Amino acid sequence: MTFGGHMIHLVVILFASVFTENILLARFLGMCSFLSVSRQVKTAVGLGFAVVFVMTFTVALDWLAFQYILQPFHLEFFRFILFIIIIAAFVQFVEMVIERYSPALYQTLGIFLPLITVNCAILGASLFMVIRDYNLAEGIAFGLGSGIGWMLAIVAMAGIREKLTTARIPAGLQGPGITLIIAGLMALAFIGFTGVLSGR
């Protein structure tokens, strides 16, 4: 493949993971924090940025670990544990660095970092990367795109939920119920992108 062709291929993976294969709306990953941290746009943006950052880097790190540690020793089944350790260690490391060098950023982003270790979207992105046999560049494009897609979904949801505080919702539907219905409508809207792009 020529250089230009390769770039286009990466851009397709990036856009497909943001829109047609949105990790939250089409793959249901990262639902827990999506349902519980989507009440305000401001916090949703903070968590979203943290996810984009962590996901892009952990997919790259996990790819290196899988390629150079697990595969040569035929320890592929060990990837669940290794990936989790890498994600936890990376998040811890980033937290320390930010706290030391940028207290302002720590105030906005830092509180979300511990939440991210248990966000299944992060581990899910790495597992998809293995299943789809991506190379490093494809993996990074996929990680970045999935992070952006997740952020897009949670920020949109937070915007809608801020408006909902004045709406009259049946008692049994309040909280998670109505959030799920909105998520369903958003997923429906995102299906509209199908056919525009395919990442595989």
Add this chain to the structure above:
Amino acid sequence: MLGKKKTKDVVLDALWGDNPVFRQVLGICSALAVTNLVINTVVMSVAVIFTTALSSFTVSLLRKYTPRVVRMMIETLIIAFYVILFDQALKAYWPDMSRSLGPYVGLIITNCIIMGRAEAFANANPPAISFVDGFFSGAGYAIVLLAVSVVRELLGMGSILGIPMPYFSTGLWDRWIIMVMPPGAFFTLAIIVWILRSVKLAHEAKIQGAKK
């Protein structure tokens, strides 16, 4: 004292009182994706029950020897151990199913319910009752997911477990393709949560009224 609960109370709490899915809508990430077909959901449910029951049992068994500072790490490793066992067994004996579940079996590790039961119950209770608690927490979760998958497969494909159903598989029923696509999962779960919560709210209001 928390440790003195009766087995029956533990079971009822896990299935109904504190059912993690419709009480807090926790832990649906790893499993909602597989509710498009009932058979996938059944396998996933077995995986979740297997993992919650045995990891709660193991966490409880080791609770007196686990240093508190590394508790979370140990719990994660225990959970990961059982998930790997299941994943490897599935890959060996039912490779097609393993492929169609994709990464979701592995994602059971990050399922908040399992960690939640280990933290909230198994840490402070003896092994046998922790096993029961874990088993029924997993079962409570499985029931909701099975309900979602039955509705989705029936309305979307006209079948249950791949067996064509009368009326729904005939020309009389226009298949709702949307039900087997992602939005169908959100809508179905939302409606189930709505019904169960309304029943529960009505029940609580009745108890309140009786007290007055």
